[in-house]
Amino acid sequence: MWLFQWSAVLLTTALLSHSVIAAETMTIELTFTPDLNNGRHVYETCAACHLPEGWGSSDGAYPQIAGQHPYVLLKQLLDIRDGHRENSIMYPFVQVRTIGSYQSLIDVVTYITRMPMHPRHKQGPYNDFSDEYRQGKQLYQQYCASCHEDDGRGKDEARIPKLYGQHYPYVMRQVGLIRKGLRDVDPVMKGIVDQLSREELELIVNYVSWLEIPEGEKAPSAGWRNTDFY
Amino acid sequence: MSQKINRRKFLQSSAALAAASVAAPGSQASESGKTVEAPAIGRHFSSPAPLPAQKGPRVVIVGAGWSGLTMAKYLKKFASDFDVVLLDRKEQFVSCPISNAWIANQVDLEFLTHSYVDAAKNNGYLFISAMAIDLDRAGKTLYTTEGAITYDYLVMAPGIDYDYARIGVEDPEVEQQLRMHYPAGFNSASEVMAIKHKIENFDGGTLLMTVPTGNYRCMAAPYERACMAAAVMKQRRVKGKILLLDGNNGIRIKADGFRRAFSEYYADIIEYESSAEITDIHLEDREIETEFDNYQFDDAVIYPPIRASRVLENFRLADPASPQKEAAIDPYKYHLLDDEHVYVTGDSRSQPFSKSGNTAHSEAKYVAEVIIAHARGEEIAWRSPQTMCFSGVKTDPLESMSIIAFYKFDEMEKSFAFDRVHLMEKWSQRSGQAGLAWAEGMFRDMFYS
Numbered sequence: 001m002w003l004f005q006w007s008a009v010l011l012t013t014a015l016l017s018h019s020v021i022a023a024e025t026m027t028i029e030l031t032f033t034p035d036l037n038n039g040r041h042v043y044e045t046c047a048a049c050h051l052p053e054g055w056g057s058s059d060g061a062y063p064q065i066a067g068q069h070p071y072v073l074l075k076q077l078l079d080i081r082d083g084h085r086e087n088s089i090m091y092p093f094v095q096v097r098t099i100g101s102y103q104s105l106i107d108v109v110t111y112i113t114r115m116p117m118h119p120r121h122k123q124g125p126y127n128d129f130s131d132e133y134r135q136g137k138q139l140y141q142q143y144c145a146s147c148h149e150d151d152g153r154g155k156d157e158a159r160i161p162k163l164y165g166q167h168y169p170y171v172m173r174q175v176g177l178i179r180k181g182l183r184d185v186d187p188v189m190k191g192i193v194d195q196l197s198r199e200e201l202e203l204i205v206n207y208v209s210w211l212e213i214p215e216g217e218k219a220p221s222a223g224w225r226n227t228d229f230y
Numbered sequence: 231m232s233q234k235i236n237r238r239k240f241l242q243s244s245a246a247l248a249a250a251s252v253a254a255p256g257s258q259a260s261e262s263g264k265t266v267e268a269p270a271i272g273r274h275f276s277s278p279a280p281l282p283a284q285k286g287p288r289v290v291i292v293g294a295g296w297s298g299l300t301m302a303k304y305l306k307k308f309a310s311d312f313d314v315v316l317l318d319r320k321e322q323f324v325s326c327p328i329s330n331a332w333i334a335n336q337v338d339l340e341f342l343t344h345s346y347v348d349a350a351k352n353n354g355y356l357f358i359s360a361m362a363i364d365l366d367r368a369g370k371t372l373y374t375t376e377g378a379i380t381y382d383y384l385v386m387a388p389g390i391d392y393d394y395a396r397i398g399v400e401d402p403e404v405e406q407q408l409r410m411h412y413p414a415g416f417n418s419a420s421e422v423m424a425i426k427h428k429i430e431n432f433d434g435g436t437l438l439m440t441v442p443t444g445n446y447r448c449m450a451a452p453y454e455r456a457c458m459a460a461a462v463m464k465q466r467r468v469k470g471k472i473l474l475l476d477g478n479n480g481i482r483i484k485a486d487g488f489r490r491a492f493s494e495y496y497a498d499i500i501e502y503e504s505s506a507e508i509t510d511i512h513l514e515d516r517e518i519e520t521e522f523d524n525y526q527f528d529d530a531v532i533y534p535p536i537r538a539s540r541v542l543e544n545f546r547l548a549d550p551a552s553p554q555k556e557a558a559i560d561p562y563k564y565h566l567l568d569d570e571h572v573y574v575t576g577d578s579r580s581q582p583f584s585k586s587g588n589t590a591h592s593e594a595k596y597v598a599e600v601i602i603a604h605a606r607g608e609e610i611a612w613r614s615p616q617t618m619c620f621s622g623v624k625t626d627p628l629e630s631m632s633i634i635a636f637y638k639f640d641e642m643e644k645s646f647a648f649d650r651v652h653l654m655e656k657w658s659q660r661s662g663q664a665g666l667a668w669a670e671g672m673f674r675d676m677f678y679s
């Protein structure tokens with residue numbers, strides 16, 4: 001009897017201080033050791049669209065994912081799974097029933113991170129001798145470099161994607177979606193995109209597509225094939 | 231049965247009459263032998279369809295298949311000011327892709343079935359269940375069983391029809407018999423249902439399946455279907471074989487994979503014959519004739535060559551020079567060569583792209599942008615459609631292989647050719663799951679979000 005009353009009292013207190021309780025967040029930290037072999041296995045789920053090489057398509061329908069930072073990749077997968085990034089076509093692929101648990105996500109992300117990048121990704125129309133390139137460079141340094149870095153390598157800890165090597169039409173499309181409010185991003189990124197004109201964005205994206213991919217991250221040639229899958 | 235359905239049925243039968251009277255004004259006999267007042271029926275259909283007042287440029291889309299559904303969604307998504315009307319003669323959507331997996335009980339029918347009403351509601355356009363029966367391009371008016379609809383842009387996405395004449399069947403009665411008893415199963419759910427029933431009840435002997443020539447719908451599906459049917463037979467321990475007669479001189483796609491699957495899993499069931507183009511069929515003897523041989527069968531699934539939907543011809547849009555009776559359209563922008571307000575997409579397009587759902591889906595997104603750009607006096611760069619196709623080869627659990635390919639215009643050949651083909655013929659359980667996830671993602675995209 002006493003016990004029962006006591007718990008009733010506790011419940012009342014809990015209800016009264018509801019707002020306080022709700023404001024507290026709980027953090028759970030989980031640690032995983034990546035298993036590359038399983039990562040390769042899981043990647044079969046991705047390969048049909050992102051290609052065995054992870055190079056995406058030059059028309060921008062699929063991004064190059066090979067060599068992207070692990071936390072950036074993981075964030076995208078979880079955002080799509082949780083509905084924070086709208087992508088109906090990708091959605092079923094990132095569900096537990098298809099791709100697997102957190103361990104599988106970590107494994108596949110690790111596998112993708114280590115894939116060599118396409119050495120000849122699709123670039124924008126203005127090459128590095130052009131005025132447009134120079135204007136794009138200036139704009140990039142002014143608006144983008146503080147987060148994405150001068151060389152476009154991004155920052156994994158802050159989930160800021162690597163930009164070099166990405167197909168020009170893919171980045172153009174994403175920037176367009178962000179502008180129209182069809183892709184949710186970090187407010188700072190959104191603020192900057194909204195501030196720039198269409199022409200300025202195009203110059204920036206063009207410049208980004210001409211950033212060098214470091215030697216060690218590239219596949220030896222465009223004819224290289226990921227023999228794990230053929 | 232509800233009154234609404236009865237009324238629709240009535241409308242459909244009167245629609246057939248109206249269509250006949252449009253095609254041949256002289257013939258006015260109805261089923262009961264009484265003459266019909268053609269002009270009265272004509273008037274009925276030319277009164278405007280009950281649609282809300284038009285807001286913004288109106289795009290009317292004929293056919294709510296993979297192409298039409300995607301087009302309607304992305305027109306609204308990219309240009310919310312557009313007034314988009316999608317119509318289909320069917321009341322609900324049942325997917326052809328993955329229906330082979332359904333034949334082998336790897337998914338249930340619910341997985342394939344979706345509602346047009348959901349699609350329209352979730353994506354902000356209008357759906358009407360009606361059949362398109364005539365077109366007046368000068369007056370930019372489409373006539374349907376629900377009335378006349380005026381348009382600024384018309385998209386024809388009506389899919390395919392079978393062309394039995396190309397396997398030597400000229401007599402409409404024989405064609406009817408074939409459709410009824412040996413359906414191809416490449417156009418509607420009821421055909422696929424009949425085939426599933428056939429395979430589940432097949433009790434031995436020879437089950438004939440055929441692969442047509444030409445650019446038929448879904449290159450890999452007839453081979454996949456043979457695998458799925460063989461898997462069911464294996465499970466049921468039926469003493470019988472599948473005779474797969476291929477009109478082509480070899481397996482058209484994923485050839486190594488299918489050949490391996492036939493011999494590894496189904497060596498005692500599937501008998502494959504290439505270069506066996508059908509020249510005639512003798513129904514009463516259950517015999518099929520090819521150039522080199524005659525074959526007897528106990529039951530059959532006969533897939534004749536295909537052509538663009540007949541409605542293109544009825545609307546005087548088919549190019550008489552085209553072997554598959556497709557319309558003459560601009561290969562990059564998809565509009566009729568003489569009319570920038572009428573577009574043809576999906577499996578009835580004339581470009582030689584693979585006739586698959588993923589091709590139709592990626593293409594429709596692009597054509598939606600082409601139409602919006604046209605309305606705004608802009609232009610957009612051409613993008614290749616993508617063909618992606620998973621084929622199940624083994625069941626319980628489903629194991630599949632896949633291909634993804636793009637196209638580019640070959641200046642020498644003056645035609646489109648495959649570009650960047652990625653063929654993954656190592657089948658696996660993961661790929662089987664990926665195939666189902668692909669379909670689920672497509673359904674999500676077309677119907678729900």
Ligand SMILES: Cc1cc2nc3c(=O)[nH]c(=O)nc-3n(C[C@H](O)[C@H](O)[C@H](O)COP(=O)(O)OP(=O)(O)OC[C@H]3O[C@@H](n4cnc5c(N)ncnc54)[C@H](O)[C@@H]3O)c2cc1C
Binds near residue numbers: 318415416
């Ligand atoms: C067994 C099978 C397996 C397949 N597997 C795959 C696969 O794995 N992957 C893949 O990508 N593709 C696959 N396909 C191919 C895919 O189904 C087609 O390519 C796709 O449906 C084409 O889309 P569409 O919109 O052009 O035509 P459809 O989907 O056929 O749609 C046309 C619509 O138009 C309507 N219509 C026609 N005339 C009228 C009219 N006069 N008035 C009103 N409405 C009308 C029809 O009712 C129909 O709903 C498969 C097909 C089959 C049959």
